[in-house]
Amino acid sequence: MKSINLIAAIGANNELGYQNDLIWHLKEDMKFFRSTTSGHPIIMGRKTFESLPHLLPNRTHLVISHQDIRNPEVKTFHSKEEIDAYLDKLDEEVFIIGGASIYKMFILEAMKIYLTEIKANHQADVYFPTFNKDEFDKKTLLEGEEKGTFYTINQYTRRKTLCKEK
Numbered sequence: 001m002k003s004i005n006l007i008a009a010i011g012a013n014n015e016l017g018y019q020n021d022l023i024w025h026l027k028e029d030m031k032f033f034r035s036t037t038s039g040h041p042i043i044m045g046r047k048t049f050e051s052l053p054h055l056l057p058n059r060t061h062l063v064i065s066h067q068d069i070r071n072p073e074v075k076t077f078h079s080k081e082e083i084d085a086y087l088d089k090l091d092e093e094v095f096i097i098g099g100a101s102i103y104k105m106f107i108l109e110a111m112k113i114y115l116t117e118i119k120a121n122h123q124a125d126v127y128f129p130t131f132n133k134d135e136f137d138k139k140t141l142l143e144g145e146e147k148g149t150f151y152t153i154n155q156y157t158r159r160k161t162l163c164k165e166k
């Protein structure tokens with residue numbers, strides 16, 4: 001059975017990004033992102049896809065957009081229904097890598113949410129959606145500091161299995 005996971009870096013007020021760019025640049029977070037998502041399909045919105053410096057190695061890119069993405073190495077889906085039909089046939093872990101609209105689209109189905117929680121604020125125009133932390137078990141994977149910025153990488157695992165209504 002497929003498992004949908006979210007992965008994001010957020011500020012103390014859930015800040016995700018500003019002017020279609022990342023606002024958090026922590027080496028350990030990048031390393032964690034790479035090792036956690038490597039070998040798995042990654043799902044993203046068109047704006048996040050366009051903000052990537054290049055295709056991320058060893059990961060199938062699944063991009064959600066109303067448009068057709070002209071890149072033969074990317075699979076495009078035009079709606080939630082379209083990508084759901086594709087995901088229904090998968091039997092592996094997939095990672096939602098943003099941005100805000102796509103986290104919101106999938107958060108109620110997430111089995112695991114990996115959050116790098118940064119103890120700082122930043123100007124932002126997109127935010128990670130709030131979710132009910134009571135429905136998840138929290139495990140701290142890493143605590144650290146880079147150039148005076150403190151952060152914690154937490155893994156939230158959903159307590160009970162989701163039943164998809166037919």
Ligand SMILES: NC(=O)c1ccc[n+]([C@@H]2O[C@H](COP(=O)([O-])OP(=O)(O)OC[C@H]3O[C@@H](n4cnc5c(N)ncnc54)[C@H](OP(=O)(O)O)[C@@H]3O)[C@@H](O)[C@H]2O)c1
Pocket residue numbers: 007008009010015016017018019020021022023024044045046047048049051064065066067077078079080097098099100101102103126
């Ligand atoms: N901190 C982090 O971990 C992190 C991670 C990822 C991204 N970000 C930040 O998040 C920001 C981008 O987030 P965002 O919410 O503005 O954009 P986004 O989610 O990356 O992309 C939005 C686009 O996705 C497509 N889309 C969304 N819902 C759709 C639907 N139901 N059907 C078809 N297409 C749909 C649309 O593309 P079309 O317009 O082409 O139709 C829409 O414009 C940036 O600042 C980025 O740096 C932060």
